[in-house]
Amino acid sequence: MLAPSLPTNIPSHLGLRLLRATLNVRDFNRARQLFDNILQPDPTTCSTLISALTAHGLPNEAINIFASLRARGINPQKPVFLAVAKACAASGDALRVKEVHADAARCGVTSDVFVANALIHAYGKCKCVEGARRVFDDLVVRDVVTWTSLSSCYVNCGFPRKGLNVFCEMGWNGVKPNPVTLSSILPACSELKILKSGKAIHGFAVRHGMIENVFVCSALVSLYAKCLSVREARAVFDLMPRRDVVSWNGVLTAYFSNKEYEKGFSLFLQMSRDGVKADEATWNAVIGGCMENGRTEEAVEMLRKMQKMGFKPNEITISSILPACSFSESLRMGMEIHCYVLRHWKVGDLTSTTALLYMYAKCGDLNLSRNVFNMMRRKDVVAWNTMIIANAMHGDGKEALFLFDKMLLSRIKPNPVTFTGVLSGCSHSSRAGHLNEAYKFIQRMPMEPTASAWGALLGACRVYKNVELAKISAKKLFEIEPNNPGNYVSLFNILVTAKLWSEASKIRILMKERGIAKTPGCSWLQVGNRVHTFVVGDKSNMESDKLYNFLDELVEKMKMAGYKPDTDYVLQDIDQEEKAESLCNHSEKLAVSFGILNLNGQSTIRVFKNLRICGDCHNAIKYMSKVVGIVIVVRDSLRFHHFKNGNCSCKDLW
DNA sequence: ATAGGGTTAG
Known part of the structure; x- marks a missing residue:
């Protein structure tokens, strides 16, 4: 069906009504064309369109409308700046805020506290503290929103200390914090783990009747959770008159991040019984909880459940689950997730992209890491x-x-x-x-x-x-x-x-x-679908006899090729002969031999060790690669070693 | 006009 033809040269008093009708049926393309045909649209018409586009997830289109005003010789008014600032905040693009800021300065509206507050907020969302500060400094009259926006900008940009300073300065200037201020400054205390300031704010909230506020309470729950005070987190939660999903998510994470996985999980189950529906963040919290508590497989299982329940994994889900691939060295699953990211966002956000490049490195493919890194548009300290x-x-x-x-x-x-x-x-x-x-x-x-x-x-x-x-x-x-x-x-x-x-x-x-025991060394590798783990002198493997016999034969061949066991690396107080034998039992040698026994036509084996590789093993594995004629990759606690034809990629500098 | 929960590197 053809859309009704587009009217031209629309007088401005009719324009707004036509535009609203078009926006009601969500025909944004037509709305944009209609807007272009309105003669001298008034500020309300402009801001209506810009706000509607932003609200429907089209912030860049909203900003383009704003940019088109200048070309049409229309001077934007305050409400237009408010709307476009919001669009900039949603786009996360600092360059566009800067442009809007410059325009606002040209129009002389930056001294307006509403416009300035919106700009500070937008700069905050785009992680540009300098911009926010400039807007703030240029103001003569500042209200509680101004102060709150600047301090939360610092907190969200990774400067919690500065956020707290602004919060204090606000008090010295006689501006009284409201519940919004408190809930935005509390995360700074959580991050800095300064329970004392957090408790002071808690007290302030109680004295000023803000303790029933669900935002303040949820922030307090996280504060106590981050400061390793689960009991108090739970106490605040229990005293809340009203709890929403976020409060529940907070208390779940409190248990998860304090190694009380079982309690957290049972609360997760209780949540739905209490009539609170889990949201995307709940699932992220549970997946993160599994990961934090070493339950990698359960994390993957919860991811599947999350998707089954109709939730789409977002960047945070991706960032939480990716280490699962790094831990299990599952390059294939990591790549599947990478494809998911590319399908959904073309480029992922900073955090998930960083997690991707780390995953590739951990799984042994540095070139793929480099590709991901080179494609990143913005790189922060963590990425570098x-x-x-x-x-x-x-x-x-x-x-x-x-x-x-x-x-x-x-x-x-x-x-x-x-x-x-x-x-x-x-x-x-x-x-x-x-x-x-x-x-x-x-x-x-x-x-x-x-x-x-x-x-x-x-x-x-x-x-x-x-x-x-x-x-x-x-x-x-x-x-x-x-x-x-x-x-x-x-x-x-x-x-x-x-x-x-x-x-x-x-x-x-x-x-x-000092009663310090050496951490037991442990090596593992994947054969087929199973991960096989070895410790020193491990005899737990089903085929251990076969394995030890094979290793003995191998060592003989290695010795003929020039290998000499270096017993300096044995810690126990035992005689030389026993030392040499004990060396042969090292977990990395066992794992590599097991890998060679189960090659199945492969030419590369990948072994992982929790500690640093032992000096003698490093030498021995060089000989193994030569005698057997394969590539052996060993990742120890510090780095990767690629053994090939009797040499190691680290050139013995490790 | 401003606000709470979920994340990355060692």
Whole structure:
């Protein structure tokens, strides 16, 4: 059927009525054409169309209408700016807010508190704190909305501390916070885990009769949940006069993030009995809860259930579920999810795209990571960090350093994770002798070096056999995380390699004194549809006799090819012969042998280990790849090793 | 005109 022909040269008093009728039947194309044919549309007509397009998920079309006004010589009025600011907020495009802001300044409406508030909000949604600040600073009269918008802008852009400062400043300026202010500032306390300020705000809410507000209460539930105070989170929840889905979601996450999965799940079931329907976020919370509690398979199952119930996974679902692929090294499932993202959003959002590139790196395909990274339009610190870490994991320190420089050039401010990534990248690269520079790098870091930064340096010391620097790093690490066995074991290994036996045994005594046990090493690999796991001296496998016999034969062949067991790497107090035998039992050797036994015509096996690969095993697997003539990929806790024809991709720098 | 819940890197 043909649509009625479009009238032209419509007088403005008729235009609004015609436009409303068209919008009522949701014919947005026709609405746009109609609008073009209205002579001198009034501000209400313009804002009506812009708001309607935004409300129906067409913010960019809404902004285009706004842009067309200028071309038609129409000066936008305040209501038009309010509407287009909302469209910008929905589009998330900072450039468009800047354009609208500039237009508003040209029209002299930026001193209007309503327009300014809308602009601050839009800048906040587009993650542009500088813009929001500029609008704020240019204002002479500010109301509670102005203050609230600016502080929540800081909070949502990752500056919770600044958000709190604005909140305090607001009080000094005699502006009284309302429930909206409280609910938007509470997440800042949650993120910073400052229970004290949160409790003060809780008290304020009680004294000022805001405690019945469902928004404030839900924020309080999350505050207590984040500050590891589940009981109090539950108490606030129980006292609420009225609870909506969000309140339920909050209390679910409280249990999930505090390792009380069972309780969280039973509340999830109770929720529907109480007549509250789960929404998309509930499902995300449950999936995230499964993931946080190591229930990868259940997470995948819940994802299927979610879809069965008619909910579409969104970017947050994707970000939560992707680590499931990384943990299980399931490149195939990861790719399926990638395809889902491409089908639904063409490009995913920052978080899910970052999760994708991390997944590819973890599953062993650095090239796919690079492809994803290069296609990202916007890259934040986390994206850059992830790519740096991906390269470090795969031993490309040169690229990690290059990315670091490029990141600085793009004016992205590095954070402690960046430095850790770069350092661990350096420890894998062949730039020997740059260790002291790395040490200076750590000392000059604009923030207190984290345990992982020192850990990366310690790892590098092992590679370059720098005992003195190793001792310095280890000492720092023993202070920061005295109960992490990995640090003791690393220093022990470095001292052993340097043949400083007495110092090494001192470390072992220190471990005993402090009651620190070595984390048991464990390796696994997938054969067919099953994951097979091995620990040292594992005899639990059904075919363990066959496996050990095969390994014995293999070791003989390896020895003929020049392999010499290096018993320095054995921690137990046992004699040499036993040591050599114990070495053969290492979980990574068992897993690799099992993989070779079950090759089924494949030319590559992939083994994963929870700790760092042992020095002797590293050497042994090189020989295995040569003797058997296959590619063996081993991912240890730090990086990937690709063994081929007797060599490793890490060039023995690991 | 402003507001709550779900997420990424180590």
